Amino acid sequence: MRALAVDVTAARTQVVEAPVPVPAPGQILIEVRVSAVNEMDVQVRAGGWARQVSAFRKAGPVLTGFEFAGVARSDGERIAAGQRIIGYSPVPDGPRTHAQFAIIDERYVEPIPDDLNDEDAAALVVMGLTAIEVLERIRPLQPDQRTLVIGAAGGVGIYSVQLAASQGAVVSAVAGGDNAAWLAGQGAADVRPREAPYRAGDRFDLVLDAAGKSSFAQAAPHLARGGTYVSTNPTGDLGGFVRAALSGKRAGWLMMLRTDPERLRRLIALWRAGALKPAIDSVYALEDADAAFDRFAARGKRGRVLLKL
Incomplete structure (x- = not known):
């Protein structure tokens, strides 16, 4: 798979080839379609979060990204392969989602309706x-x-x-x-x-x-x-x-470190009611991740900065 790696010495990213991860019991293999950029990603690229980064590296080269919209490619107890889902990987312990595939505990994902597109879902x-x-x-x-x-x-x-x-x-x-x-x-x-x-x-x-x-x-x-x-x-x-x-x-x-299906269902319900409307500043290709990180760190953006996988 194509995956985003970070060279913390040069404070830059690069796209590399990496093995597709294999889900353990309780995990779902996700084909990531859209992921967002967050403050932690920018800080990791600059050399921050050293202890967490050391742990992330044991799982592979992907050190950034923790929220996504995508498609389940394996079955779980609640989730069936082929379902479109959103979720996010717990902030402190990974795994990360700036890659074509990621494995996430099933308790951190939720199916999304057909009329909520991938970019809007990831932005929320x-x-x-x-x-x-x-x-x-x-x-x-x-x-x-x-x-x-x-x-x-x-x-x-x-x-x-x-x-x-x-x-x-x-x-x-x-x-x-x-x-x-x-x-x-x-x-x-x-x-x-x-x-x-x-x-x-x-x-x-x-x-x-x-x-x-x-x-x-x-x-x-x-x-x-x-x-x-x-x-x-x-x-x-x-x-x-x-x-x-x-x-x-x-x-x-407040720091949102993890989620659960109930919270994700509430997010979708508020979107459905019009109380939350996706706000997207910009969308970048994976190869342009450095520009996306720079845009996130800049003043003047309006809403979310996304990476399209």
């Missing part, structure tokens, strides 16, 4: 699930409650804007000014510059930092009583836990 997986985790589990919003989404044009951000708006919340989005009209079409009531996300008198029920670059201390003066600050960077502001406990406001950190 991890970041759509992350938005659901925030807005249905950590802090659901009621009509007319207010939320601020920082990094609103990225994958987690745009799906959070959509989902919060579907709950009836008033959504303020923080992003580059050239995204203002696009974000308004996604459900944002107003769009604010990155340099000045807060305004005098703001009292948000939820501040979601999808970019993971701010802190509870910055958000706290602008949270309503009982308001919640959530960041996608679990290590960037650990002291915020203590400050939140003493303030009567709440803080949470």
